[in-house]
Amino acid sequence: MRKTRRVVLACLACTPGLPLMLRAGSGFATGDGGELDAAMLRSLVADPRRARLLGYRYRAQFPAEDHPDVLTDLIRSSLGLPDGRVAAITRASLLSVLDARVRSEFGVGNIVGVDGWLLARTEARLCALCE
Template sequence: MSENPTSARRRTVIKGMAVIAGVSLLGTGVIIAIKPNAQNVADMMASVLQYPRLAKDIGKQYFNKNLQPDDRSVDRITQRVLETIGRGFFETRFTSSDKLINQIIDAVHEDFATENVVIVGGWVLSQTEAQLCALLYLSSIEA
């Protein structure tokens, strides 16, 4: 049986988002006293994400329809993802990017298991995935 191209693409997007989140979150954790630079975060994400335009479009929709005004910042979204995986900025400094990526993938699985999902543009996403897309979108508009 051949695999559904949409399913394959979605899995690729999810894996890409997990990788970029690990890279971007690790980067923000290293520089604790300085707010993350949105352009640097966007560049890191775009460099590993296979479908950055798709993720950015999803992030824009999620950002505009689902996030409260107080949550609409790179700092706040990053903090929420770190809270989801049980990490703080200080702990992130001492975590390998592979471990961080695995924790994000685990958080996505946990979101689905607990039905902590959101529908954005026809996509059923975990809250963690949607936040990563919003981070990519927000980073691109603040650049």
């Protein structure tokens, strides 16, 4: 009985981290001088539906961040792109920056518990942006 439940849980809970969660590909739609906005960040997420579930919880936990603009600014800031400019950045390199940031947050313990998942702060915010 428990085995079945565990399997179902595991399937439902397929919310892995950036290596699995972010959408790979080369079709990133920013050109020179483009700005990294909420829509672009959302487009990085492979499974927005599942991310939304976590995002909903995150926003409830941190009401001060419960706005797309706030979340976008916080993510951009954490990526070292405070003015949002993503000149000449490719999708792959942005993913790489995100991945490095998330790993770094795990490394220093900047993690947050969302619905039982222990996520890096930036990836939790990315989920919240999808909500």
